[in-house]
Structures are given as structure tokens and as C-alpha cells.
Amino acid sequence: ALAAARRSFVPRGAGTGLSGGALAEGDAVVVGLNRLNRILSIDAENRLAVVEPGTVNSHLTRAANAYGLHYAPDPSSQTACTIGGNVAENAGGPHCLKYGVTLNHVAALTVILPEGDMVTLGNADGEDDGYDLLGAFIGSEGCFGIAADVTVKLTRNPEAIVTLLADFTTVESAARAVSAIIASGIVPAALEMMDNATIRAVEASIYAAGYPADAAAVLLAEVDGLLAGLEVDVRLIERLCAEAGARTVRIAREEGERMRLWQGRKKAFGAMGRIAPDLIVQDAVVPRTKLPEVLAKIGEIGRRNRIMICNVFHAGDGNLHPNIAYDARHAGVEERAHEAMREIMTVCISAGGTITGEHGIGxxxxxxxxxxxxxxxxxAMCQIRHVFDPMRRSNPDKVVPIHSCREWYAAAGARA
Known part of the structure; x- marks a missing residue:
């Protein structure tokens, strides 16, 4: 109907995205997919599941757990975000350090193209001749069409999991520990860092996890796999953290303690809601070796703009999430917050980084x-989009600045 009416549209899942990708402008029709939430099948033998796009991420893992399996990508919003949204953003999460992002866990998609045609990209056996159109669609932020169903790859649950919490007196020493762990050859399942502002926000909230409130930074490290091999990795991480300057390194002794440590990390954004009524959650990636330098500059930006900035991020791959907390009811504060955001992005780019790791452009x-x-x-990006959506009706005016798309100005019937 939308194709026949030549109407633009915006696919929307749970609305948990943080870059405005699911916001509609002008006369665009919002296509809500959250009620298409069935898990259509689980093939435990081949470790595959077919789900509708509105399936909540954590619901899939809960269903797969009955077979000793799980869905590896685990964004902090996994109890609300949908698989369709994960596909649109190529979402990751703390455990993407070892297991990879959404692209690594999707075997096939059934896609409705903007002109109404339905096509299959990829296939369940993982063998796909021709161009990698599946890879092009994943991470396209709804600009290439709508995923009608998703065939995902499931991962076997590890035999053992060990979670460690190291606390440091400086952010620089925590960053050194990150570099040392990665350089050692260990591939942690996750390696997360939180600074003091984040720690204090979490510990003052209902998500308190027992983080030391006087620490300048904490490092949450997790290793998993065969029980026989984990002890060596755990001891090496303990030693490397101590050599980098950790005050203490604590190992979660039971599942409840491990889950509390992770709850504090995954609910950190929510905990910051107590600090101020408004929050900008940013997303950028920098080389791990530049973490101390970039974090120091972010601190300077916060002080200069008189804005609180909390840092919580995927340290193992340098994916930063500076959180700017402010109260827009006070004159001039919102302008300072957005100026701080612009300065942070400029610093990350100057450090050899990029402007998004998992939240998208939107x-x-x-x-x-x-x-x-x-x-x-x-x-070139515009030309690729033109192949999928020649009239730019699917999530228009997102990802690529319109002035960059020369061929669209000549497209008959294209939106102005």
C-alpha cells in the first residue's frame, strides 16, 4: 500500500535506538514492528532460530536456553530492544568483543524492499554465492527496507564463566590494564570500564552492584569456555590488572554476585536518570591505546562546559559511551551539553577513531x-542505497547527508 501510494515510511521496533533512526519527519508513515514478535522456530541441532523482527533480544536467549544455547549479541537494552532493531543497527553489546556483532550471528533475512518486493538475503547453511547483500542490509538503519523475518545463529552456552572486577585509582591505569590484557593474547568474553561518575550513579541507585565508590575507574572482565582452561586466563588477568595499578581484583564467587556486577553495568544508563532529567548517550570508537588521552580530554570538555559527563564503555574494543547529564530547564545548559557533544566527537575523530560503534548514524x-x-x-554509499530504494522512501534523510547523493536529484518522482 505504501509503495502504491508512493509514501515514505520509517520502520520502528521498540524505539530503544539512541541516534534518532526511528524518528519520522514530515509525512512519513511509521511502520511499527514490535507486535511481530513470534519466535517461529528453534533448530537446536543446527543452532538456528527463525524469529519475527519484533522479537525482544532477551526473549530469544530465554527460549534458546532450554536447548543449552543463547543469542550472543547482548546490547544493554536487551530486555527491550528487538532483533529487527539489532539488524538495523548491527548491534553489539559487551560480549561482542569475543563473539562479534549482529552481522556475525545472522544467517538469512526475508526482506520487504521499499517498492514492495519480497526477497531472501543469505541462507541458513551459511553458503551464499554472489554479492554479500546480507552484509549490506545489516546495519543499513532501515534505509534499505524492512526485515520480515530473521534467521539467527545461536551459540552454545559456555561450560564455565568467570567474572572479575578490578578497581583503580586512575582512569589511566585502568586503560593500561585493558591494553595489557588484549596484548597478552587473551580474548575476554567482555571487558567493560566505568569511571567514578558512573560508579557513584550506579551505587546510589536501585541497581547498586557493590562497586567501590571511591575508585576512579572499575574494569569488569569476563572469560568463558572450558573450565579446565579458564584458571590460567583468570590468574593472568589478575596479574596484569595488579601490574597496571589495580587496588583490588575481585572474582564473583556465585551466580548471584556475577549477575549483580552485570546489572550495575547494563543499568548504568538508567541509573544516570537520577542525576539529571536529560541525558545524551553518545557513541564513538577510538584506538585502545588512545583511551587515556581521549578520556582526559573528555574530562576537560565537561569542566570547560560546566557539564557532568559519565563514561561507561566497551573498553576491549575502544567503543566509548560518554553520557552527558544535564537539566534543559536551566537557561543555556542544553546549548552547553550539545557543544560538549560536538567537542567529544571531534576529539574522537582526531584520535583516529570513528563516530559510532553500535548506535548508528540516524x-x-x-x-x-x-x-x-x-x-x-x-x-558510493548513496549509489548503494539507490539500488535498494531508488525513490528514497525507506527511512528517508537518515545516515548519509542528502547533499551527498547526486543521483537522487535526478530520480524521477523522488522526494524533494
Missing amino acids: LDKLDYMPLIFTPHTLD
């Missing part, structure tokens, strides 16, 4: 795209 970061991509690269 509307929020359109203006930064020309800072990291050449006009020719942006034009």
Missing part, C-alpha cells in the same frame, strides 16, 4: 559524516 550524526568520509565515499 539523524544524530549526519553532520559528522563528511568529517570521516570523502565526497566520493559518501556518493
Whole structure:
């Protein structure tokens, strides 16, 4: 019906995205997918599941657990975000350090293209001749069409999991520990860092996890696999953290303690809601070796703009999440918050990083795209989108700045 009416549309899952990708502008029709939430099948033998796009991430893992399996990508919003949204953003989460992002866990998609055609991208056996259109669609932020169903790859539950919490007197020493752990050859399942502002926010909330409130930073590390091999990795992580300057390294002794440590990390964004009524959750990636330098500059930006910035992030791959807490009811505060955001993004780009790790471009970061991509690269992106959506009706005006898309100006019937 939308194709026949030549109407633009915006696919929307649970609305948990943080870059404005599911916001509709003008006369665009919002296509809500959250009620398409059935788990259609679980093939435990082949470790595959077919789900509708509105299936909640954690609901899939809960269902797969009955077979000793789970769905590995685990965004902090996994109790609310949907698999369709994860596909749109190529979502990751703390455990993507070892297990990879959504792209690594999708075997096939049934897709409705903007002109109404239904196609299958990829296949369940993992063998896909021709161009990798599955890889092009995942992470396209709803600009290439709508996923009608998703065939995902499930992962066997590990035999054993060990979670460690190391606390440090400086952010720099915690960052050194991150570099040392990765350089050692260990591949942790997760390696997360929180600074003091985040720690205090969590510990003052209902999500208190027992983090030391006087620590400048804590490092949450997790290793998993065969029980016989984990002890060596655990002892090495303990030693490397101590050598980097950790005051203490604590091992979760039972499942309840482990889950509390993770609850504090995954609910950190929610805990910050107590600090101020408004929150900007940013997302950028920098080289791990630049973490101390970039974090120091973020601190300077907060002080200069008189804005609180809390840092909680995937330290193992340098994926930063600076959280800017502010109260827009006070004159000039919102402007300072957005200036701080712009300065943070500029610092990350200057450090050799990029403007998103997992939250996407959406509307929020359109203006930064020309800072990291050449006009020719942006034009190539536009040409790829033109193949899927020649009239740019699917999630229009997102991801690539419209002035970069030369061929769209000549498209008959295209939106102005």
C-alpha cells in the first residue's frame, strides 16, 4: 500500500535506538514492528532460530536456553530492544568483543524492499554465492527496507564463566590494564570500564552492584569456555590488572554476585536518570591505546562546559559511551551539553577513531559524516542505497547527508 501510494515510511521496533533512526519527519508513515514478535522456530541441532523482527533480544536467549544455547549479541537494552532493531543497527553489546556483532550471528533475512518486493538475503547453511547483500542490509538503519523475518545463529552456552572486577585509582591505569590484557593474547568474553561518575550513579541507585565508590575507574572482565582452561586466563588477568595499578581484583564467587556486577553495568544508563532529567548517550570508537588521552580530554570538555559527563564503555574494543547529564530547564545548559557533544566527537575523530560503534548514524550524526568520509565515499554509499530504494522512501534523510547523493536529484518522482 505504501509503495502504491508512493509514501515514505520509517520502520520502528521498540524505539530503544539512541541516534534518532526511528524518528519520522514530515509525512512519513511509521511502520511499527514490535507486535511481530513470534519466535517461529528453534533448530537446536543446527543452532538456528527463525524469529519475527519484533522479537525482544532477551526473549530469544530465554527460549534458546532450554536447548543449552543463547543469542550472543547482548546490547544493554536487551530486555527491550528487538532483533529487527539489532539488524538495523548491527548491534553489539559487551560480549561482542569475543563473539562479534549482529552481522556475525545472522544467517538469512526475508526482506520487504521499499517498492514492495519480497526477497531472501543469505541462507541458513551459511553458503551464499554472489554479492554479500546480507552484509549490506545489516546495519543499513532501515534505509534499505524492512526485515520480515530473521534467521539467527545461536551459540552454545559456555561450560564455565568467570567474572572479575578490578578497581583503580586512575582512569589511566585502568586503560593500561585493558591494553595489557588484549596484548597478552587473551580474548575476554567482555571487558567493560566505568569511571567514578558512573560508579557513584550506579551505587546510589536501585541497581547498586557493590562497586567501590571511591575508585576512579572499575574494569569488569569476563572469560568463558572450558573450565579446565579458564584458571590460567583468570590468574593472568589478575596479574596484569595488579601490574597496571589495580587496588583490588575481585572474582564473583556465585551466580548471584556475577549477575549483580552485570546489572550495575547494563543499568548504568538508567541509573544516570537520577542525576539529571536529560541525558545524551553518545557513541564513538577510538584506538585502545588512545583511551587515556581521549578520556582526559573528555574530562576537560565537561569542566570547560560546566557539564557532568559519565563514561561507561566497551573498553576491549575502544567503543566509548560518554553520557552527558544535564537539566534543559536551566537557561543555556542544553546549548552547553550539545557543544560538549560536538567537542567529544571531534576529539574522537582526531584520535583516529570513528563516530559510532553500535548506535548508528540516524539523524544524530549526519553532520559528522563528511568529517570521516570523502565526497566520493559518501556518493558510493548513496549509489548503494539507490539500488535498494531508488525513490528514497525507506527511512528517508537518515545516515548519509542528502547533499551527498547526486543521483537522487535526478530520480524521477523522488522526494524533494
